[in-house]
Amino acid sequence: MGTSTTAQRSPFLWEPTSERINQSHIKAFADYTGQALFPYERLHRWSVSHLADFWSAIWDYAGIIGEKGKRIFVPSSSMPDSEWFPEARLNFAENLLRGSLDRIVAYEADETGVRRKITLEELRESVVKAQEGLRRLGVQKGDCVAGVTTNDIEGLVALLATTSLGATWTSCSPDFGTKGIVDRIGQVKPKVLIATLSYQYKQKPFHIEDKIKQTTENLEGLSALVTLGGEASIDGVASLSWNDLCDNEAKEPTFQPVPFDHPLYILYTSGTTGLPKAIVHSVGGTLLQHVKEHQLHCDVQKNDVLFWYTNTAWMMYPWLVSGLASGAAILLYDGSPVKQDSLTHLWDIADEVGVTHFGTSPKYLDTLMKAGVELESSHSLDSLKSLLSCGAPLAPEQYDWIFQTIKQDLFLASISGGTEIIGCFVMGAPVLPLKRGEIACKALGMAVDVLDDRGASVYEEKGDLVCTQPFPSIPITFFGEGGEERYRKSYFSKRPGIWTHGDLAEQTIDQSFIIYGRADTTLNPGGVRIGTAEIYRVVEHIKEVKDSVVFGLPKDHDEEIVLCVVTEQLTEDLAKEIRQQIKAKASPRHVPKRIYQVEEIPHTINGKKVEGAAKTAALGNEVKNEASLSNPSSLRSFRKLLEKEFV
Known part of the structure; x- marks a missing residue:
């Protein structure tokens, strides 16, 4: 059916066809668990009232490689103290490096266009070499490796090689200043730093060898520097190039099994008071949350091509990388989203590689909208099934513009969550109709609500976005001294036992959502709360x-x-x-x-x-x-x- 032909009478901008519903992951999952797909609210209530059944089914449905164990969820009086899959053992990289060896798993592109593509077999071979190189540098389970890398294939290989060893990955974008990098990765004392010595943005090259040297001098406990795109010599630190790291005869990858709650990533908030918070995320929690979001909410199918415009510092980078666990290929892009001579550069690439899920921000879409871009008339977009947006609320007018100028039959989803949970609280669902200006639903397994100052659940009224039940991708802790106390104070001090996220939100009587921005930037003239x-x-x-x-x-x-x-x-x-x-x-x-x-x-x-x-x-x-x-x-x-x- 695509877009309704009676747009004046229908409250919906888009409705899924029965064919799309029947072929969706979420329909298959509902059948798999013996639950009705509709009404969606019932499926959601089941997912948050039967937490162990739901998350165990996600593990099985997604075919997670590893030992699940018998115990799934061990509740506690305190949400952060609840345990998930306490007997499980798995490896993150192993779950991403699987499937048919001859399929393309990643495309690499920049401001010049598509540069190269890589099959799963080639990616595994590269990871094996990097894994052996890191092992020779002494990296093992429990260590931390940091990257100052661009969003390219080497950066992906470095991440996967690190996690294959049971080590923890953390990364910054090379356009950060020295202080910005040290304020982040300096907190976590990495054993090895993998850094690019140059990058380009807006067709201008940047050489950052001096910045990397200064960074290295300020990293306590660093034992080795691996450089991409050149060589650098640092006093007191073993320095080698990426080619040197990977110059070995290793053939087969080994995957170190780790507990479900073993540290996988350290991400950083970008707040403007004090040092950025270093948030530690678990192997199992990240993987389960991402396969659930990709498959059930975004309907990422095998051999789809997933893209999100991001750098390596933002949470959407690991979110994109996890697309490999659902059998999709990913598009890695480094550079400016627009060029002086082409506002539609990303869409040229999307057409060339057959992107099915295009992830972006309202700001980028607004740039196209103001310039009068009409993609429907300039690009085929035959493969495009879904447009995803986050980072800020998507305006109602942007919903209209997307369907008028990009594609009429398009699953559009504005999604909202956070670095703190490496995932989403509210999302789209490919089986639900879409209203302008609204986010379609609560994410499955996430007991989302909007509470007023009394702590009462409210509809058609602004309040605090909260989560009232535990979920697997809750952070392990904040890294560093006093981190545990800061973590609990950040999310549980306002309402003990309930995660208060810090967003001002509204839920409609149809249980869709509107996000109004951060609660700490809420305006309050005359005592009325206004979201920026x-x-x-x-x-x-x-x-x-x-x-x-x-x-x-x-x-x-x-x-x-x-x-x-x-x-x-x-x-x-x-x-x-x-x-x-x-x-x-x-x-x-x-x-x-x-x-x-x-x-x-x-x-x-x-x-x-x-x-x-x-x-x-x-x-x-x-x-x-x-x-x-x-x-x-x-x-x-x-x-x-x-x-x-x-x-």
């Missing part, structure tokens, strides 16, 4: 506004909304139009009291706006972690903001 996303949804569709940030500043025991915009000229007419649009499309309470023009907006390396840093700088206070910003110089104009004229 509600304002961005309007402002970012005004053509003259290239970027924006909004925050609240104290005023007479209340709060005034301040909007800062990047535009060629902030005239009174433009300010008037901005206010009128916000008033009409949001509400009079959302209208900013002051609008300022600034040169640029502070963003994290992953492209998220940092309202807290903008506000802190405007108040004249120190921004504690400028190293987490991709453009710390942007704060200069905010430090002088209150001296400037506003409109």
Whole structure:
């Protein structure tokens, strides 16, 4: 059926055909477990009230390689102390390096286009060589290996070789500054650092040998540096090239079995107060969460091609890599998503390699939308089945634009979760119809709710996004001294026993979701909670506004909304139009009291706006972690903001 032909009468932008439903993983899983697929809410209630049955079935349905053990879930009075699969033994890399040896498992592309592709047999051979090289450097189960790598095949091989040995992988993107890298991986004291010495962005080469040397000098306990794209000599540290590491005769991989809760990844939040939190994720929890999300919620099938535009520092990088465990190929892309001469470069590549699931951000889609791009008329997109988006809420107008200009029969899913859970709380489902501006459902196995300040579940009302039952991808801990205390304080201090995620959200009476942004950046003028996303949804569709940030500043025991915009000229007419649009499309309470023009907006390396840093700088206070910003110089104009004229 695709898009409804009676769009005026139907509340849905898209509805799955019966054929798509019947061929979906989630339908097969429901049949496998003896549960009804519809109503979805019933299947979800079963998944969170029978946790052991549900997650055990995920292990079996996905064909996880390893020993499952008899005990699945051991509850505790405290959510972080619950145990998952306490008798299980498995290896992460083994579960990704399986299947038909001649199939293509990864494509590598950059700003020049598709560079190469690799079969499973070739990938396994590369992992074997790197594994043996790491073993000779003394890497073993329980050690940590860090990467400052681009999103390419060598980076993938390094990750898989590390985890095959039962070691833990952590990574940063090479465009971080030295302090940003050391603030992250310096906390976890890696035994080996694997680093690229150059990268390119916006068709400009960057040589970072000095940065890698400075980083290495600041890493306590480092025993070896492996370099990609050149050689570097570091005093007191064994240095070798990637080719040297892999120069051995090893033929067959060995996979070190580890417990379910063995550390797999260390990821970092990009907050702007203090050091980034180093979040430790488990082998089993990560693998089960990702195969569940890929198969049941994204309907990733064998031989599909999964893509997400990401760098190696963001949680979506390990999420993408896990696509191998579902039998899909993955597209690894390094570079800018748009080129000066081509806004549709990523879609050219998607067409060439047959991408089925295209993962991106609302910001990228907004760039295409404002430029009037119509992919339906310029690209075939025959293979494309699904468009996935995260990092910020997807605006209702973007839903319309996607179906009007990209593809009419398209499973669109805005998804929301976090680095802290290396997965999602709310997602799409390929068997559910889609309403504009909404996220379709709670993820299976995740007891998601929206609670008000009384702790009561609320509908059609903003509140805190929470999870009331344990789940396998809950973090093991925060790495470092006092990490356990910081971890529990971060998510369980507001409501003991309940994970409070920090997002402001609303659930509809149909049990779909709307995310309004981070609760800690919620605006509160006149005591009314307003999510910053509600304002961005309007402002970012005004053509003259290239970027924006909004925050609240104290005023007479209340709060005034301040909007800062990047535009060629902030005239009174433009300010008037901005206010009128916000008033009409949001509400009079959302209208900013002051609008300022600034040169640029502070963003994290992953492209998220940092309202807290903008506000802190405007108040004249120190921004504690400028190293987490991709453009710390942007704060200069905010430090002088209150001296400037506003409109």
